[in-house]
Amino acid sequence: MSIGTKTGPGANQLRDNGQTLSNELYTIFRRLRRHRPAILGGAVFVLLLLAALLAPWISPYPPNEPNYAAALKAPSPEHLLGADELGRDVLSRIIYGARVSLQVGLISVGIALTLGLLLGATAGYYGGRLDDLIMRIMDILLAFPGVLLAIAIMAVLGPGIRNAMIAIGIVSIPQYARIVRGSVLSLKENEYIEAARALGTSTGRLVGRHILPNILAPLIVRATLGTSEAILEAAALGFLGLGVQPPTAEWGAMLSGGRNYLYNAPHIATFPGVAITITVLAMNLFGDGLRDALDPRLKL
Amino acid sequence: MLQYTIRRALLLVPVLLGVTLVVFLVSQLTADPTKVILGQHATAQQMEALRHELGLDKPIYQQYGLYVLRLLRGDLGRSWLTDAPVAEEIRVRFPHTIELTLVSIILAVFFGVLVGVISAVKQYSLFDHLSMLGALLGVSMPIFWLGLMLMNLFSVRLGWFPISGRIDLQLEFDFKTQFYLLESLLRGNWSIFKSLLEHIALPAVALAASSTALIARMTRSSVLEVIRQDYIRTARAKGLAERMVIYKHALKNALIPVVTVIGLQFGSLLSGAVLTETVFSWPGIGSLAVAAIQNADTPLVQGTVLLVAAVFVLVNLVVDILYAYLDPRIHYT
Numbered sequence: 001m002s003i004g005t006k007t008g009p010g011a012n013q014l015r016d017n018g019q020t021l022s023n024e025l026y027t028i029f030r031r032l033r034r035h036r037p038a039i040l041g042g043a044v045f046v047l048l049l050l051a052a053l054l055a056p057w058i059s060p061y062p063p064n065e066p067n068y069a070a071a072l073k074a075p076s077p078e079h080l081l082g083a084d085e086l087g088r089d090v091l092s093r094i095i096y097g098a099r100v101s102l103q104v105g106l107i108s109v110g111i112a113l114t115l116g117l118l119l120g121a122t123a124g125y126y127g128g129r130l131d132d133l134i135m136r137i138m139d140i141l142l143a144f145p146g147v148l149l150a151i152a153i154m155a156v157l158g159p160g161i162r163n164a165m166i167a168i169g170i171v172s173i174p175q176y177a178r179i180v181r182g183s184v185l186s187l188k189e190n191e192y193i194e195a196a197r198a199l200g201t202s203t204g205r206l207v208g209r210h211i212l213p214n215i216l217a218p219l220i221v222r223a224t225l226g227t228s229e230a231i232l233e234a235a236a237l238g239f240l241g242l243g244v245q246p247p248t249a250e251w252g253a254m255l256s257g258g259r260n261y262l263y264n265a266p267h268i269a270t271f272p273g274v275a276i277t278i279t280v281l282a283m284n285l286f287g288d289g290l291r292d293a294l295d296p297r298l299k300l
Numbered sequence: 301m302l303q304y305t306i307r308r309a310l311l312l313v314p315v316l317l318g319v320t321l322v323v324f325l326v327s328q329l330t331a332d333p334t335k336v337i338l339g340q341h342a343t344a345q346q347m348e349a350l351r352h353e354l355g356l357d358k359p360i361y362q363q364y365g366l367y368v369l370r371l372l373r374g375d376l377g378r379s380w381l382t383d384a385p386v387a388e389e390i391r392v393r394f395p396h397t398i399e400l401t402l403v404s405i406i407l408a409v410f411f412g413v414l415v416g417v418i419s420a421v422k423q424y425s426l427f428d429h430l431s432m433l434g435a436l437l438g439v440s441m442p443i444f445w446l447g448l449m450l451m452n453l454f455s456v457r458l459g460w461f462p463i464s465g466r467i468d469l470q471l472e473f474d475f476k477t478q479f480y481l482l483e484s485l486l487r488g489n490w491s492i493f494k495s496l497l498e499h500i501a502l503p504a505v506a507l508a509a510s511s512t513a514l515i516a517r518m519t520r521s522s523v524l525e526v527i528r529q530d531y532i533r534t535a536r537a538k539g540l541a542e543r544m545v546i547y548k549h550a551l552k553n554a555l556i557p558v559v560t561v562i563g564l565q566f567g568s569l570l571s572g573a574v575l576t577e578t579v580f581s582w583p584g585i586g587s588l589a590v591a592a593i594q595n596a597d598t599p600l601v602q603g604t605v606l607l608v609a610a611v612f613v614l615v616n617l618v619v620d621i622l623y624a625y626l627d628p629r630i631h632y633t
Contacts, residue, residue, distance in 0.1 A: 140321075143318070242593075262448065269449075270452075
């Protein structure tokens with residue numbers, strides 16, 4: 001009997017898996033809907049995403065155009081959040097800055113998630129020396145405090161948005177690899193996995209169709225919270241002058257530029273920080289709610 | 301227990317070796333030392349001679365071997381910029397970071413545990429809601445922004461605290477060590493101690509914020525879990541005062557997982573110190589590392605990153621051992 005046909009027991013297993021998965025998704029969605037802070041966080045995040053996408057249409061001024069007459073102006077009807085030292089509109093720059101922060105946050109988590117998944121699944125599935133090797137490398141990466149390692153990697157790669165994504169991505173790989181490895185290790189012992197293996201299912205398919213759906217919950221939660229951490233780290237790199245280079249608007253770099261004007265124009269340093277805090281807070285609220293909805297026992 | 305400790309300590313050796321390898325490889329890929337040291341206008345001959353002198357003409361595995369051997373002798377090399385020994389620079393700067401981190405961790409543990417316990421005991425009260433909201437804000441704020449906002453409010457506007465730096469430079473005091481705060485306290489020089497406290501207050505609060513928030517959240521959930529246990533009901537049933545139940549029975553067990561969080565916070569505090577020190581011009585190892593990276597001063601980058609990673613790994617080891625010691629349910633095999 002071949003596994004590929006619809007009549008085989010393997011196919012039944014898959015269909016069952018598919019059904020329970022959609023049932024489960026529905027339950028999760030219902031639980032999430034009742035979690036008000038999570039809904040609030042999710043809504044704020046969607047708004048930020050929209051603002052970033054629509055930046056050219058909704059921002060009142062071009063983000064990089066100096067207007068020396070308005071330099072250091074406090075918030076007013078013309079410039080709702082004031083103007084910076086070159087007279088550029090702070091609100092417009094914050095809206096454009098959302099593009100950078102969200103991009104870095106999402107893409108760096110994508111990098112970490114993909115590599116962490118590959119490495120963690122390989123280590124957990126094959127075990128033995130390969131497992132030892134991969135996890136020792138993860139231990140070594142974990143031996144560095146996050147921001148410091150990201151800074152050191154940026155020193156090698158040079159400043160810029162793409163390198164910031166890579167640096168933050170690399171730093172976060174171990175978190176995902178550890179979760180995946182642990183789950184794969186415990187799942188591997190289940191009878192249905194053994195049954196699928198006995199039927200000759202290929203390793204890739206086994207991991208993709210039978211193991212992965214079962215470890216999605218902790219991974220999604222980790223990725224949501226990881227995005228907020230990545231946004232904070234990106235802002236830190238920008239603040240230290242290692243992120244996106246001027247004149248591109250980036251929240252951390254804007255804050256750093258405002259440092260010198262704390263006395264005359266504190267709004268320059270204040271508002272980008274508010275933007276970062278709101279974004280990270282929204283992601284954290286959503287992530288917390290998602291964790292409770294997916295599995296109240298999860299502790300991440 | 302002793303066996304467990306020894307085994308865990310031995311496991312550190314490969315990790316630390318790996319750390320040196322990462323640091324070594326990272327710095328191999330950074331700026332060309334001959335350009336940093338000799339400047340743009342050096343002749344090819346001068347560059348060749350310098351490469352030979354620095355051992356850069358040897359194969360890379362030999363360079364790494366020599367690097368590890370030098371490390372074992374405590375030789376961290378010399379700064380490419382100032383030619384000062386890196387070990388000496390670190391010796392001068394590190395105590396400032398230690399004092400800042402310690403004051404922060406004391407603040408974080410004290411307020412974190414206090415707020416967490418009160419929140420748990422008075423679950424769903426106004427205090428609970430407000431403090432958990434505050435905790436959520438605490439972990440969501442960028443530390444350098446919080447630092448700037450504290451500086452703006454308390455130094456620039458209100459003038460209560462100095463804007464930045466370590467100590468009022470007009471004060472004269474002959475420090476024997478770099479642990480200024482501790483030394484002035486031990487020698488009983490109160491005016492110096494007061495100035496030091498005023499300078500450390502804002503950076504320490506900024507640095508402690510996110511750790512305080514995390515410890516408060518962890519303590520709260522841990523206490524909540526423990527006070528639902530049977531032995532707490534027993535303690536109440538036998539007529540113990542509520543206070544005794546919380547402090548004698550609940551807290552002791554609830555704080556075990558908190559210890560781990562506190563240990564892990566050391567790492568984030570060291571990371572945070574890099575940013576806080578930059579904001580407040582604190583003369584510690586964090587601002588040294590940032591300056592070294594900006595100047596492409598590789599030996600100094602290597603030294604600072606290596607030191608921070610080593611301290612981080614060691615603290616984690618101590619926490620793990622402490623955890624096993626505190627929780628008798630953990631089998632150290």
